[in-house]
Amino acid sequence: MVRSKIAGIGYYVPERVVSNDELAGIMDTSDEWIQERTGIQQRRYGKKHEETTTTMAAEATRVACSRAGISPEDIDFIIFATLSPDYYFPGCGVLLQRELGITKKEAGALDIRNQCSGFLYALSIADQFVKTGVYKNVLVVGSEMHSMGLDFSTRGRNVTVIFGDGAGAAIVQPSDDPNRGILTTKLHSDGTYAEKLAFINPGAHGGYHLNKQGETFDFGYPPKDTFGEIFITDKMMADGNYYPNMEGQFVFKLAIQKFPEVIHEALNEVGLNPSDINMLIPHQANLRISQMVQRLLSLRDDQVWNNIQKFGNTTAASVPIALCEAWEAGKIKEGDLVCLAAFGSGFTWGSALIRW
Numbered sequence: 009m010v011r012s013k014i015a016g017i018g019y020y021v022p023e024r025v026v027s028n029d030e031l032a033g034i035m036d037t038s039d040e041w042i043q044e045r046t047g048i049q050q051r052r053y054g055k056k057h058e059e060t061t062t063t064m065a066a067e068a069t070r071v072a073c074s075r076a077g078i079s080p081e082d083i084d085f086i087i088f089a090t091l092s093p094d095y096y097f098p099g100c101g102v103l104l105q106r107e108l109g110i111t112k113k114e115a116g117a118l119d120i121r122n123q124c125s126g127f128l129y130a131l132s133i134a135d136q137f138v139k140t141g142v143y144k145n146v147l148v149v150g151s152e153m154h155s156m157g158l159d160f161s162t163r164g165r166n167v168t169v170i171f172g173d174g175a176g177a178a179i180v181q182p183s184d185d186p187n188r189g190i191l192t193t194k195l196h197s198d199g200t201y202a203e204k205l206a207f208i209n210p211g212a213h214g215g216y217h218l219n220k221q222g223e224t225f226d227f228g229y230p231p232k233d234t235f236g237e238i239f240i241t242d243k244m245m246a247d248g249n250y251y252p253n254m255e256g257q258f259v260f261k262l263a264i265q266k267f268p269e270v271i272h273e274a275l276n277e278v279g280l281n282p283s284d285i286n287m288l289i290p291h292q293a294n295l296r297i298s299q300m301v302q303r304l305l306s307l308r309d310d311q312v313w314n315n316i317q318k319f320g321n322t323t324a325a326s327v328p329i330a331l332c333e334a335w336e337a338g339k340i341k342e343g344d345l346v347c348l349a350a351f352g353s354g355f356t357w358g359s360a361l362i363r364w
């Protein structure tokens with residue numbers, strides 16, 4: 009079976025830089041708190057009414073296509089990972105196809121809802137399609153417009169200060185060198201704690217049985233025996249219950265366990281060790297998480313790429329943005345062993361090993 013490879017990669021971040029001090033001007037937070045707990049110094053926000061998750065993805069895609077030596081019309085299949093889609097439905101995959109002006113070919117488009125690990129899931133699916141000979145040019149893209157859906161009051165500060173906007177894209181093609189390309193991908197999930205990091209409303213849950221304990225929440229929905237009203241209720245508005253929610257410490261503890269676990273799993277499969285990794289690209293969730301993972305794997309600073317300081321956490325876009333940035337900086341060379349890893353909401357997590 010032929011291997012697949014990343015033939016071209018690109019990223020896009022909006023122009024507008026938002027500093028910690030700017031956020032401290034609108035909610036009760038501080039540059040000191042944010043830097044100490046997360047490492048973040050600034051993030052980017054898209055231009056409202058001009059940029060969307062889809063338009064940013066299109067920018068990143070054009071760069072990835074040109075670096076892969078193809079035109080967007082050559083794309084055989086689109087895999088789009090995001091938790092901040094332009095619309096509830098249809099997904100961003102078809103919107104990106106239209107934005108790129110490539111509807112004529114009627115190539116398939118798939119949306120991935122796996123949050124922080126979305127790019128890893130998307131890449132793994134692309135890998136399966138390419139190595140089995142089904143497609144030759146698969147576009148894998150992660151893009152997020154978080155700034156449109158965050159709580160900018162002090163109530164939302166633990167979540168809001170972390171996130172930023174941006175997009176990253178990769179073209180996955182068959183590799184002509186059997187020793188180079190994607191060596192393996194590992195994907196996992198455990199829905200036990202789905203609500204620990206979630207954006208629940210509006211949803212079709214109706215407020216009932218939101219977790220396995222059968223706990224119910226009063227979101228102000230009409231009684232059980234009526235139809236309709238799955239969208240935002242007055243009570244949700246009053247309670248501010250229509251924003252993402254996170255139990256940060258719970259997520260943190262699991263993240264530092266699962267990152268090393270899934271990286272070891274991939275390395276074991278191909279008979280390599282952490283010391284063989286030339287560049288680890290961890291999902292940029294929190295600089296403290298990346299630093300702990302680095303320590304647990306005994307990696308040097310030059311073996312790990314972090315850019316959360318500049319861009320915040322861009323969820324599905326963070327791995328491809330960081331990968332692209334490291335590559336552009338000349339830190340990833342032909343033959344290098346690159347490891348991608350992510351953990352987040354779901355919980356879902358995964359890793360990929362690539363001989364570049």
Ligand code: UT7
Pocket residue numbers: 036037038041042045046124165166167169255256257259260263292293294297321323351352353
């Ligand atoms: O990418 C998806 C996966 N996500 C993650 O992996 C995130 C994992 N978790 C984290 O990164 C961290 O838990 C956070 C950065 C989200 C929070 O840091 P923390 O050190 O766990 O803080 P905390 O939530 O335990 O809150 C500590 C204190 C609280 O005040 P009290 O109760 O001690 O008085 C919070 O209200 O810090 C307060 N706080 C803030 N203060 C200033 C929470 N957010 C802020 C803020 N500014 N932005």
